[in-house]
Amino acid sequence: MADRPIVLLVDDDARVLSSLRRSLRREPFEIETAENAERALERLAAAPRVGLVISDLRMPGMNGVELLKIVRQRHQDTVRILLSGWTSEVSRADLEAADLFASHEKPWDDAALKASIRSALGMSRQ
Numbered sequence: 046m047a048d049r050p051i052v053l054l055v056d057d058d059a060r061v062l063s064s065l066r067r068s069l070r071r072e073p074f075e076i077e078t079a080e081n082a083e084r085a086l087e088r089l090a091a092a093p094r095v096g097l098v099i100s101d102l103r104m105p106g107m108n109g110v111e112l113l114k115i116v117r118q119r120h121q122d123t124v125r126i127l128l129s130g131w132t133s134e135v136s137r138a139d140l141e142a143a144d145l146f147a148s149h150e151k152p153w154d155d156a157a158l159k160a161s162i163r164s165a166l167g168m169s170r171q
Contacts, residue, residue, distance in 0.1 A: 053097070053098045055082065069159070081107070096124060097166055110135055124166070129151055147161040
C-alpha cells in the first residue's frame with residue numbers, strides 16, 4: 046500500500062532480518078531489508094519514500110553509524126534507529142552526528158522496539 050510508511054531494516058545477518066520481519070509483520074508499515082549499508086543507500090536513492098532506517102552497527106564495509114550519518118545528510122526526513130549488541134563501542138560524538146531517534150541493544154525487546162518505531166513514525170498505538 047502506497048500510504049503506509051516504509052521501514053528499512055539493515056543487517057548483514059539474514060537470521061536477524063528474518064526475525065525482525067516476523068516480529069514486525071503485523072505492524073501498520075511496510076518492511077524492506079538490505080544486507081549491507083551500500084544496498085540500503087541504493088534503496089534510499091531509488092525510492093526515497095522510506096520513513097525509518099533501522100541499522101545494525103557491525104557490518105562488512107560501512108558500519109551502521111556511518112550509514113546513518115549519510116542517511117541524515119541525504120535524507121533528512123528519514124528517521125534513524127541503531128539496533129546492535131555493540132553500541133558501547135560507539136563514541137557519543139558519532140551517535141550525536143548520526144542524530145538517532147533511538148538505540149536498542151541486541152537481543153532486542155519486541156515491545157520496546159515496536160514502540161520506538163511507532164513513535165518515530167508518528168503513529169499512535171492501535
